[in-house]
Amino acid sequence: MTTYRSFVDALEALSVTGVERQYTQGPPLGASGVTDCPAQYVRYPSASEAVTTFGAHGGWPTLRAELVILIEPVGQKDAYNNFDDTVDMMDNLTSALQGASCICKSKMWWAMRQAIDTVAGQQYWAVVATVECAG
DSSP, X not given: OOOHHHHHHHHHHOOOTTOOEEOXXXXXXXXXXXXXXXXXXXXXXXXXXXXXXXXXXXOOXXXXXXXXXXXXXXXXXXXXXXXXXXXXXXXXXXXXXXXXXXXXXXXXXXXXXXXXXXXXXXXXXXXXXXXEEEO
């Protein structure tokens, strides 16, 4: 079975084309620390699991976490370029996730969106993917 630690570590280590910096142990502590954009981090790990008993079937847990990629601080460049850069990063992240084989033991799926993400009071254009897997 995939542990919570190995799931989060694998997402943190996911190599996404164009990402300059990978943060571990959650988001950067301050906006001044986000100097190498695009930058990625994992947040909000969670899971659900049913216990295996004689009267009920359990199974592998469903692990989930958000993988966030900060593209550019809001107000830098223009909105059109930031929009396009975000859409391009969505393609890059999709390719990385499709090629990932070490994140979990079984099925993996994700939902992705463009967002404005706030780190230490600074807003960033971002891609936010909720990644889920079984096992």
